[in-house]
Amino acid sequence: MTGAVLVDCAHISCAYDSSRVLQDVHVTIHQGDFVGVVGPSGSGKTTLLKAILGSIKPVEGHVTKKPQLRMGYVPQVESVDWGFPVTVLEVMVMSRRQGVRLPRITEQEREEAQLVLTRLGLAGLENRHIRELSGGQQQRVFVARALFHKPELLVLDEPTSGVDVRTRHEVLHLLADLHDEGVSIVLTTHDLNGLAAHLPRLVCLNKEVIADGAPLEVLTPHVLERTYGAPMEVLQHGGMPIVLDRAGEDVARRLGEMS
Amino acid sequence: MFTVIASLTEPFGYSFFRNGLMVATLAGALCGVLGVFVVLRGMSYIGHGLSHAVFGGAAASAVMKLNYFVGAGIWGVLSGVIIGRITRRRLIGADAAIGVVTTASFASGLALLNRYGQAKKSIEAVLFGSVLGVGRSDIIAVALVGILTVGIIVGLYRQFVFATFDPEVAQVSGVRVAVIEAVLMGLLSLTILVTMRVIGTLLISALLVIPASIARMLTNSFAKMLWISPIIGAVSAFVGMNLAYHIDTSASATIILMGTAIFIVVYAVTGVRGRARIGHVHV
Numbered sequence: 001m002t003g004a005v006l007v008d009c010a011h012i013s014c015a016y017d018s019s020r021v022l023q024d025v026h027v028t029i030h031q032g033d034f035v036g037v038v039g040p041s042g043s044g045k046t047t048l049l050k051a052i053l054g055s056i057k058p059v060e061g062h063v064t065k066k067p068q069l070r071m072g073y074v075p076q077v078e079s080v081d082w083g084f085p086v087t088v089l090e091v092m093v094m095s096r097r098q099g100v101r102l103p104r105i106t107e108q109e110r111e112e113a114q115l116v117l118t119r120l121g122l123a124g125l126e127n128r129h130i131r132e133l134s135g136g137q138q139q140r141v142f143v144a145r146a147l148f149h150k151p152e153l154l155v156l157d158e159p160t161s162g163v164d165v166r167t168r169h170e171v172l173h174l175l176a177d178l179h180d181e182g183v184s185i186v187l188t189t190h191d192l193n194g195l196a197a198h199l200p201r202l203v204c205l206n207k208e209v210i211a212d213g214a215p216l217e218v219l220t221p222h223v224l225e226r227t228y229g230a231p232m233e234v235l236q237h238g239g240m241p242i243v244l245d246r247a248g249e250d251v252a253r254r255l256g257e258m259s
Numbered sequence: 260m261f262t263v264i265a266s267l268t269e270p271f272g273y274s275f276f277r278n279g280l281m282v283a284t285l286a287g288a289l290c291g292v293l294g295v296f297v298v299l300r301g302m303s304y305i306g307h308g309l310s311h312a313v314f315g316g317a318a319a320s321a322v323m324k325l326n327y328f329v330g331a332g333i334w335g336v337l338s339g340v341i342i343g344r345i346t347r348r349r350l351i352g353a354d355a356a357i358g359v360v361t362t363a364s365f366a367s368g369l370a371l372l373n374r375y376g377q378a379k380k381s382i383e384a385v386l387f388g389s390v391l392g393v394g395r396s397d398i399i400a401v402a403l404v405g406i407l408t409v410g411i412i413v414g415l416y417r418q419f420v421f422a423t424f425d426p427e428v429a430q431v432s433g434v435r436v437a438v439i440e441a442v443l444m445g446l447l448s449l450t451i452l453v454t455m456r457v458i459g460t461l462l463i464s465a466l467l468v469i470p471a472s473i474a475r476m477l478t479n480s481f482a483k484m485l486w487i488s489p490i491i492g493a494v495s496a497f498v499g500m501n502l503a504y505h506i507d508t509s510a511s512a513t514i515i516l517m518g519t520a521i522f523i524v525v526y527a528v529t530g531v532r533g534r535a536r537i538g539h540v541h542v
Binding site (some may be wrong): 095103 | 478
């Protein structure tokens with residue numbers, strides 16, 4: 001069943017200077033959605049997230065949001081300055097401004113933060129510097145900051161980029177739990193097999209929307225070739241699609257012939 | 260013993276020294292506070308550039324017999340606006356725009372003083388700073404800018420931290436990052452304006468960078484940096500000024516060397532951990 005519309009990107013086009021990054025993109029996010037946006041580098045995935053968040057304005061079309069929509073944003077961990085002098089608790093409360101008149105962290109904020117940190121398995125780490133955490137813990141701190149606002153829509157940019165398999169599982173399970181609790185989620189990812197294939201809905205993007213639907217419907221050789229511009233094969237295992245990169249096979253064959 | 264104490268307290272008998280010491284100590288603390296944002300945002304070049312831009316205004320004020328604060332202030336704001344306009348056209352980067360505008364401003368100031376001013380004396384005073392001629396108005400100006408700076412940073416603390424740490428997410432979360440940056444630039448310009456006559460154009464950026472870098476080596480907390488850095492700035496200025504009197508050296512140079520000495524000691528004492536922290540500071 002489809003929930004109420006949270007964000008409607010109605011035929012939007014976005015550009016940096018004169019270069020178009022998105023062209024006539026129409027994507028609607030409903031309450032209860034868990035959407036993955038996939039596509040090659042430079043396909044406009046992050047730009048679509050920024051349009052949803054309102055940090056860039058489309059040059060054509062418009063983005064309509066549910067009034068007073070609470071959104072939480074988790075940036076790519078690669079973009080974070082890990083040397084910045086902040087603790088886990090300071091990262092969480094820096095986004096809380098309502099009613100704040102002094103730098104001091106209030107007892108109520110501390111308690112609320114503890115609840116979120118415990119929920120994400122980060123209890124006891126609140127006074128640690130962010131660089132002292134493991135990859136999975138670092139990713140979860142930024143999810144915690146976003147959750148501190150009690151968001152209806154959680155927006156994540158490449159949440160599993162640059163993390164190991166174990167951390168990827170942790171992040172995926174965490175997001176699934178949050179979704180079960182009623183948080184709607186939109187994320188971008190490069191990881192077709194490890195993340196995208198597990199999601200209920202995928203948007204294949206390459207400047208325009210190539211396909212929008214369940215993984216089994218959209219992860220097809222035809223759609224993937226149009227999205228990535230390279231031939232790919234799709235197998236099925238346990239009812240889930242598995243994408244094989246045929247360019248990799250060519251390279252393996254050539255190397256095999258040489259040896 | 261009595262002779263040593265008498266020698267140490269001797270300069271306090273001169274009003275010019277007391278005034279200079281007061282302004283320098285307040286300036287050290289003020290630069291220490293703003294320096295935290297300067298080093299963590301990688302803006303040390305802007306601090307350097309702004310001081311050079313303000314020099315042009317100071318020279319024009321002297322030649323036109325205008326109030327120094329008014330003339331140099333207007334000149335500094337105009338330089339900032341021109342840098343912004345050039346950068347918006349995206350043909351050249353902000354660093355190049357700062358380089359062109361501020362060095363042109365600096366060169367204009369030199370030329371004006373050469374042509375119309377009492378060149379050598381005025382140029383040396385503005386370039387290297389001078390405690391001579393520091394009056395009550397200078398103390399009041401530095402104190403007012405200090406109160407304004409502390410008030411704004413305490414009142415908008417979280418916005419400042421958020422916009423410094425993660426401007427993109429801060430923007431999405433409702434922080435008006437452009438306004439915060441403009442306020443920071445305004446405070447930086449005011450600070451340079453009111454402290455330049457004592458510290459000098461060439462060395463003011465060091466007072467913005469050194470105490471904050473030392474504080475970064477000593478702590479992993481932004482909030483603690485905000486009080487450690489001004490203490491180090493104020494101590495460097497206080498001790499440096501006294502030392503300058505006794506060994507007969509330039510006050511501003513001695514203040515900066517004092518800060519540098521503290522930097523070297525802290526760098527050595529904090530070892531690998533401190534060096535790792537400073538490695539992430541954008542100076």
